[in-house]
Amino acid sequence: MKTTKYLSLFLIIILAISAIYWGFTSTDTKKVSRELTDDFRKYWFSGEAEITSYELSQARYGEVRDGKSVLIFVSEPFLKNKQVKADNPSDNDVTVLKLNSTKNYITGIYPYSIMTSTFFPISYQDHAIKVTNTVTEWCGQAYTQINNRDRFEVTSHSYFENEADQNYKIEESLLEDEIWTQIRINPQDLPIGNIDLIPSLEYTRLKHIPVKKFKAEASLDKKGALSSYKIYYPNLERTLVINFETKFPHTIDNWQETYKSGFGKDAKKLTSTAKKIRTIKSAYWSKKSITDVSLRDSLGL
Numbered sequence: 001m002k003t004t005k006y007l008s009l010f011l012i013i014i015l016a017i018s019a020i021y022w023g024f025t026s027t028d029t030k031k032v033s034r035e036l037t038d039d040f041r042k043y044w045f046s047g048e049a050e051i052t053s054y055e056l057s058q059a060r061y062g063e064v065r066d067g068k069s070v071l072i073f074v075s076e077p078f079l080k081n082k083q084v085k086a087d088n089p090s091d092n093d094v095t096v097l098k099l100n101s102t103k104n105y106i107t108g109i110y111p112y113s114i115m116t117s118t119f120f121p122i123s124y125q126d127h128a129i130k131v132t133n134t135v136t137e138w139c140g141q142a143y144t145q146i147n148n149r150d151r152f153e154v155t156s157h158s159y160f161e162n163e164a165d166q167n168y169k170i171e172e173s174l175l176e177d178e179i180w181t182q183i184r185i186n187p188q189d190l191p192i193g194n195i196d197l198i199p200s201l202e203y204t205r206l207k208h209i210p211v212k213k214f215k216a217e218a219s220l221d222k223k224g225a226l227s228s229y230k231i232y233y234p235n236l237e238r239t240l241v242i243n244f245e246t247k248f249p250h251t252i253d254n255w256q257e258t259y260k261s262g263f264g265k266d267a268k269k270l271t272s273t274a275k276k277i278r279t280i281k282s283a284y285w286s287k288k289s290i291t292d293v294s295l296r297d298s299l300g301l
Contacts, residue, residue: 197218197233
């Protein structure tokens with residue numbers, strides 16, 4: 001009896017140690033390394049960001065508004081545990097391709113300012129480590145954040161009573177917001193076919209729907225100089241098409257997004273579009289003087 005008792009205790013200890021071990025290592029062992037070309041390293045590790053400006057036509061409240069959008073892509077060291085940019089880079093950091101996507105447009109008398117930040121690992125294949133979104137307008141401001149840990153941890157703040165302050169977890173899934181950075185790293189890895197996809201945090205916020213996965217259909221079409229990635233959500237009646245340069249560095253040329261805009265009887269299916277104005281490379285964080293304002297003019301901003 002004692003032998004059986006000790007054997008059972010020994011097995012329990014072994015299982016506990018194994019669970020702890022795999023809890024620390026499974027996240028790393030499941031990752032597939034990504035091979036980076038010399039051209040990729042030269043372009044993205046140059047100490048500069050890529051900034052592209054766009055003429056924006058944005059559907060909101062059942063009408064299309066004129067505005068501007070900017071996509072800023074830059075590589076930077078990222079602390080995976082704290083999930084913030086590293087102040088003192090080290091070999092333990094994760095190098096991410098960060099996308100800051102901004103939109104600015106006017107609805108009637110008041111302005112909208114929207115920004116989404118996506119932090120996507122470069123050296124290995126996985127979901128974005130972190131995604132954040134802010135929507136600011138005269139009625140108030142709202143903020144959503146996804147942290148990729150054991151599961152997706154969602155934090156949400158809003159001035160609307162029914163949304164208010166929320167913290168919850170959802171299972172990992174593909175993120176629409178990470179598609180844009182995936183295109184820039186390797187469009188051949190884009191998901192194709194029937195997939196589960198979490199819509200952009202901008203869309204879920206403006207449509208006041210939960211952050212969760214939906215069924216989607218995705219396709220990639222190479223059209224010579226431009227390739228097109230299309231996502232269709234049947235249950236949302238929403239389509240997103242991103243057109244990008246087929247050749248490296250796969251700059252985003254334009255996009256279209258179609259869905260019902262507005263609420264109630266005033267809702268109608270409209271298409272938002274963005275068309276590239278210009279792309280520059282710049283260490284913009286060092287361009288802070290009055291004389292640097294001319295760079296905005298060069299971007300058509």
